[in-house]
Amino acid sequence: MLQDVIEAGNGDMIVNVGPQHPATHGVLHLVITIHGETIKKVEPHLGYIHRSIEKMCESLTYRQFIYVTSRMDYLSSHINNHACALLTEKALQIEVPERAQYIRVIMDELTRLASHQLWWGAMAMDIGALTPFFLAFREREMINDIMEETCGARLTMNYMVPGGVMFDIHPNFVQKVKEFNAHFKQKIDEYDELLTGNIIFQNRMKGVGVLSKEDAISFGCTGPTARASGVSCDIRKLFPYEVYDKVSFKECMATEGDSFARYVVRLEEMKESMRIIDQLIDNIPEGEIQGKTKAVLKPPKGEFYTRVETARGELGVYVVSEGATTPYRIKFRSPGFSNLSALDHIARGQKLGDLVAMMGTLDLVIPDIDR
Amino acid sequence: MSFIRQYLSDVISGVKSLLTGMRLTGKYFIKHKETNITQQYPDNRQELFAGLPDRFRGEVVMSHDDNNEHACTGCTACELACPNGTIKIVTKFDMTPEGKKKKAIDKFVYHLELCTMCNLCIEACPTSAIKMAQNFEHSVFDRRDLTKVLNKPGSKVREGVE
Structure with missing residues (x-):
């Protein structure tokens, strides 16, 4: 590639962003060809944090491999675990008690809130506003405390087991979640006040990195990235799992497809997550927290696929089972990888300074891209 | 205009x-x-440890009672449940008063450096012999210090635990 640029001799220049760069939030390496300030090409180089999670999972049993998936998209680790638990339940036709389903969905939405809060703070920090980062972490700390109390860990919870959840909720859980919801409902207006209306922020986001609806589909983008371009792709709506068909929430959509639309969609999604929690938190039914499972899980021969909506988009888990205790082949369709593939397309012709805004609003989590 | x-x-x-x-x-x-x-971390250690929730997973420990007895029968369920090979159980044969051989643990080796605190061993244990402790300050100067033997010297399995 360097050779091509030298041979062309038209004044192009190659700039490396990363692998160690504060704006990539991980070891993402972008090789950018620029002409002056204008981006001509963005080439992501992957593999710096490849841990071969898919191969690792093939040597672990169906109970064991759930914990590894927390290390893929560490910000929505709970939802990753959920996808794997759902797969085992689908393969073995395990009935999940209703109480466990309610707890799972509340935990998923709390994780989504925490992830979006961190995104909001980190994205604003990339753009150049430092204050939002502290506000976002103040609220995220409350969610982390709730997780710590009920799940036993703050980030890599490993709360899901095939057939239900690992422990019952902590006695303080319901009250703490209500407190958090009441607190965050007031504070989310501060988010708008501080950043959304800000003229500098709007000028940097509006019309930057436009992803059209057709391109979003052809690149396989999912989650808020695609919904900001007008693609309806919320798995919670289209293929409801657990109790998502019992709660009313709206699929947040926008049509502009630029960075600002992606920002607005994520902010709206936070409000919808709080609505979902509000509907469920008072109605957690009594009962078992784990369905009946055998000590050794052996799914029948065949292929299984489940998908869930993580904070970044659709996570698919595909397993080929040979009837043994470990999967024969496992494949994760991660949302970050597909969303990253659109970066080259939306960055061409834009200015180098705007690349950070585009990367920020795509919400890239690097371990999710590499796995 | x-x-x-x-x-x-x-x-x-x-x-x-x-x-x-x-x-x-x-x-x-x-x-x-x-x-x-x-939080002013090293200064507020006292309150921080007191405020940690009971379920917080810091490290695996084996609980012993006053008679230096534990509840581990050496069934290796935790060893099989562990995804990382963190636990290694070395068994020996004890003589019972009736003169029979009985399997018991010699060493419960726990590799803290490999542990991811996933709680699967605790879930697998049929006699609740091991549990999670809240200590999270695991930094040491020598990596070998992280390999621990959880059963105390001279301890034996509690009467009646099968």
């Missing part, structure tokens, strides 16, 4: 939007002491 009017209104609304954000920041600047969320 309309261009100038548009330009001026843009400037005014822009400055207004900046002041809105500045007002919020200023509010926090004045009353930040009331809502101080930063």
Whole structure:
């Protein structure tokens, strides 16, 4: 590639962003060809944090491999675990008690809130506003405390087991979640006040990195990235799992497809997550927290696929089972990888300074891209 | 003329939007002491440890009672449940008073450096012999210090635990 640029001799220049760069939030390496300030090409180089999670999972049993998936998209680790638990339940036709389903969905939405809060703070920090980062972490700390109390860990919870959840909720859980919801409902207006209306922020986001609806589909983008371009792709709506068909929430959509639309969609999604929690938190039914499972899980021969909506988009888990205790082949369709593939397309012709805004609003989590 | 009017209104609304954000920041600047969320970590160790929830997973420990007895029968369920090979159980044969051989643990080796605190061993244990402790300060100067033997020297399995 360097050779091509030298041979062309038209004044192009190659700039490396990363692998160690504060704006990539991980070891993402972008090789950018620029002409002056204008981006001509963005080439992501992957593999710096490849841990071969898919191969690792093939040597672990169906109970064991759930914990590894927390290390893929560490910000929505709970939802990753959920996808794997759902797969085992689908393969073995395990009935999940209703109480466990309610707890799972509340935990998923709390994780989504925490992830979006961190995104909001980190994205604003990339753009150049430092204050939002502290506000976002103040609220995220409350969610982390709730997780710590009920799940036993703050980030890599490993709360899901095939057939239900690992422990019952902590006695303080319901009250703490209500407190958090009441607190965050007031504070989310501060988010708008501080950043959304800000003229500098709007000028940097509006019309930057436009992803059209057709391109979003052809690149396989999912989650808020695609919904900001007008693609309806919320798995919670289209293929409801657990109790998502019992709660009313709206699929947040926008049509502009630029960075600002992606920002607005994520902010709206936070409000919808709080609505979902509000509907469920008072109605957690009594009962078992784990369905009946055998000590050794052996799914029948065949292929299984489940998908869930993580904070970044659709996570698919595909397993080929040979009837043994470990999967024969496992494949994760991660949302970050597909969303990253659109970066080259939306960055061409834009200015180098705007690349950070585009990367920020795509919400890239690097371990999710590499796995 | 309309261009100038548009330009001026843009400037005014822009400055207004900046002041809105500045007002919020200023509010926090004045009353930040009331809502101080930063923890002074090494100084607040006492309160921090006291405030940790019971379920917090710091390390695996084996609980012993006053007679230096534990509940581990050496069934290796935890060893099989562990995804990382963190636990290694070395068994030996004890003689019972009736003169029979009985399997018991010699060493319960726990590799803290490999552990991911996933709680699967605790879930698998049929006699609740091991549990999670809240200690999270695991830094040592020598990596070998992280390999621990959980059963205390001279301890034996509690009567009646099968």
